[in-house]
Amino acid sequence: MKKIAFVGLGLIGGSLAMALKGFEDCQRLGVVRRQATADYALSHDVVDAVTLDPAEALPQADVTVLCMDPRQIVDYMKRNRDLFQPGSLVVDVCGIKTAIMKGAEALPETVDFIGCHPMAGTEFSGIEHAFPTMFRDAHFIMTPRATSTPEHIALVRRMAKHLGCKDIITTTPEKHDSIIAYTSQLMHVVAAAVCDDVDLFQCRGFEGGSFRDVTRVAALDVDMWTELFTMNAPALSEVLRRMEDNLHAYRVAVENRDVERIHAKLTYSSERKRRMNLPGPGQFSLDEMEISRDSLEQ
């Protein structure tokens, strides 16, 4: 029987552990810092066993899933490097990859590492908000090392499939961080910036679905997102600059009441959005993007 250790049972770690119940008859071990979390995890069948002591779990784990904030993950691998079972696989599930892959160089050579990013979550934190269907139909991104074994890569793919993910994308850490600055980090900055508006509390009773949707993720985990933004600052700054430019172009058209320009711009933007909504494979070029995209159904 394989053993999977989940280090950190918060929103993501808890949801992963719940979702991986029944995966290839594995035993799920939880490693947490607080007794209250341990008690909750056991009483809610989040894991099969739980400990506060990494030395009790890591040496027997075939797979260790690190589910903490980015800097904690880097520190944890360094501090516990000699506890991981030789030949075992360590993965993380956080929102940046370059700094994590670099941090994983602290692991012994006998321990494999694959960066993982299941693209799901909610605006809540903590094990009490975890739920096993979180990853259904989500994209699963992985950044293996050049030396990662085919067996470990195949294992991660089976885990992603068990989670219910829609597809798996294999890419480089740098490409991941560059694109995620746009698709994820920018959305969080936009949501936060909308909530900074001086009129926020005057608008109660005037919100529709679009306001709720755009601002939803503003209720974020401040510590984690501060790390994510800081550790990906160059890519995020660049994306923010482009967003400012694109917003500004709309403002100029509106300020000038330039009906033709507003119409042309909305035609352009809405057609791009509709093209994005089309089903089918990604529109990027595989060669150009250094990305291989594989359907789980193949």
Place this chain on the structure above:
Amino acid sequence: MKKIAFVGLGLIGGSLAMALKGFEDCQRLGVVRRQATADYALSHDVVDAVTLDPAEALPQADVTVLCMDPRQIVDYMKRNRDLFQPGSLVVDVCGIKTAIMKGAEALPETVDFIGCHPMAGTEFSGIEHAFPTMFRDAHFIMTPRATSTPEHIALVRRMAKHLGCKDIITTTPEKHDSIIAYTSQLMHVVAAAVCDDVDLFQCRGFEGGSFRDVTRVAALDVDMWTELFTMNAPALSEVLRRMEDNLHAYRVAVENRDVERIHAKLTYSSERKRRMNLPGPGQFSLDEMEISRDSLEQ
């Protein structure tokens, strides 16, 4: 038996007509431009009767609901002013109110007008996307004339309740347009601007829930939103300027990798969002805002 005429059976008009089935035993009349819409409306029980000729419906309607784009509404009231039944009520349901209330001055003195804005919708257009539960738990905003009769105001309130709206807010057209520039129009510009990014089509496979939520409304009705933006240009320009400033402040903090500043800003924004999420009445001052807020449950 009262008769309600719905002029325009698109996404909103169709949904309203479906939702008002069974309202106080009213007969629902549809007034449309295309035979195909008329056929669809009858065969899908959107209305009880339908005509292409306003002169067949308006003179017998006790309430006329104008469900077209803003400029069409203004033109329609002017062109058909003598068709509305004396003593009847005309309402609209579009996203701006100042220009509409002004346009309604073209109606005869014997015809009452109340501006209405049920805060719901989807990114789709057309009767085939209409559904009767669209307005459930939505805010319903109304801008009556100073001369609107208590009976007509009470009738609109009962209609809003039948639609399933969460609450009704009575305000002035100017206040409506100023707040809606923020809660609705800005969200649409933000969604469109995100889709203008050069990386849009490179990001397939990297989108999470936040990306889908923020960009959802970018697939908008170009003609209608061009009118809404143009007719509310001063308020929207001002809101866009503030959004640019708030985004820019985030960019500066990120560019400088100013961890403390990023943390402080995210703390501020996320606390504001959580405060907005709290249940309970609006946090604005009634006197200051010239707004009265009434629970339908009272």
